[in-house]
Amino acid sequence: MTTNVAATAGSDFIREIITNDLKAGKNGGRVVTRFPPEPNGYLHIGHAKSICLNFGVAREFGGVCHLRFDDTNPAKEDVEYVDAIMEFVHWLGFDWGDKLFYASDYFAKLHDFAVELIKRGKAYVCSLTPDEMRAYRGTLTEPGKDSPYRSRSVEENLQLFAEMRAGKHEEGTHVLRAKIDMASPNLNLRDPAIYRIKKAEHHRTGDTWCIYPMYDFAHALSDMIEGITHSLCTLEFEDHRPLYDWCLETLETPCHPQQIEFARLNLSYTVMSKRKLLELVEGGYVSGWDDPRMPTLAGLRRRGVTPEAIRDFCQRIGMAKRDSLVDMGMLEYSVRDDLNHRAARVMAVLRPLKLVIENYPEGQVEEMDAVNNPEDPSMGSRKVPFARELYIEQDDFREDPPKKFFRLSPGREVRLRYGYLVTCTGVVKNEKGEVVELRCTYDPATRGGNTPDGRKVKATIHWVSAAHARPAEVRLYDRLFNHENPGLEKDGKDYKTHLNPSSLETLPQCWVEPSLAGAAAGSRLQFERLGYFCVDPLSTADKLVFNRTVTLKDTWTKLEQRGEVD
């Protein structure tokens, strides 16, 4: 993997802030970050950006990064997600050591902080209905009005809050609010709710609680409790920072983490919001959270994308505060760059065309030496059987080739990779006039693909022996959407209208070289000249299934699409 981007690492605004803090002796020289997912969905590549940032920063500055589940809403959360999140943080290559926490671990403390707030006259129990509360909140341009319950005495608030906790009140009847300023131009400061009644079973605390803290309150204090020094989050929380700070200042906590916001990741030709991703899964638009077209880590993994490639990608895209749309091509570059160095090369024919070598002895089989990875000699070589009847790619033959088409055509000679040079001597067509078989002759002096006489051939194509190849199903994946920014919905069109109808093409009858017979699920390979593929987890010895991760760069197709082949 190239490391030239490492030179610029450490130059983003967040690392600059931390460097300066360290220089100024803040936090006693400690750097503690945290990755705080809510266990209500699967991780996607946007989370990967945050994970790389938080764990990366900790590592670079000799600090630690906590994994903390922000599980303050039992109605939406589940252990299923907790387990999946941990699995994928590890998969991405990061480790939280013994720093695994849950906001729910702090429920008792958080409750006590809420009581303290009440005692300080900084919180009150409000008995407005949700609708009334909304009406009292005002609008973006008009100030809100004080709740009639705002002036309840400390004693009454304490009493009521205790009753809320004891389950004496129904959901929606009471809420604990911070007493800040109903006229604040920042809506988050208009007496935000910090505790609400929710009679739901929590995945960790069961029915111990029937009141749960809200995000702003829980997050600031959880950060404080853990001694987080830099609390990194996305831009939409910028407006919440005054509330984050208010909680810590008002409670005069011993430490006060610094919240810093960065732009979330947007990737072209996909969507990133949990709601949309969930809708794609539930609506059957994809096969599941791990559908290889999904930007989820589960999907990317099944697609064959490596954690190294994702980390490299996150490094390359940088870190800033401006909204941006990162080109999918950027991710593909990182994927190819990584796989080029590590994926073993094999031969596979996706759209088979039979080729018969007329002067090759019937029944003869030769084991040809094939290099596993020209980028890495230590990966060795393997034997590939060569015989009289082969399959080649339909795309590699043109009966009437344009000028810049270098591959096989009548009368032309090409090299069969690691095999022999063959010349096309004739074609066999079916009743519809389609070419169904090629007749060729080979030059016995070119064994292994060598040309003792120094003669040049313009093309080398891949092949498999018809008698030895294993059948396989190959799934060709393409971008899920055909619109660069489907989630924008600016034109009023639902993002689903931009779903790419050909994002998946299944080729049920492909042939792969015999060395792939027992390929392990998850193995990543390069099918020579076609792209990078991986063995699907559901692939079996009886039925091999490969997923295309990404194509190889394809100059020929580009020329052809531009019409520059003649």
Next chain:
RNA sequence: UGAGGAGUCGGCUAAUUGGCAAGCCACCUGACUCUGGAUCAGGCGAUUGAAGGUUCGAGUCCUUCCUCCUCAGCCA
């Protein structure tokens, strides 16, 4: 129209904090090649959202304006 943010090559990000606007992706040439891959060499491409101002000198400081994003959950 309240508040908070953000505007730098086609995309993403830098700029020693006032000193020749740099890198990556993409794109284009060429070399090399038993993958039309990879690699290598080179190239294209930003009057830094706009207009003023301060200054010997402004992406950076000041003023005005424009555009875009976020916020009116008892979600996070």
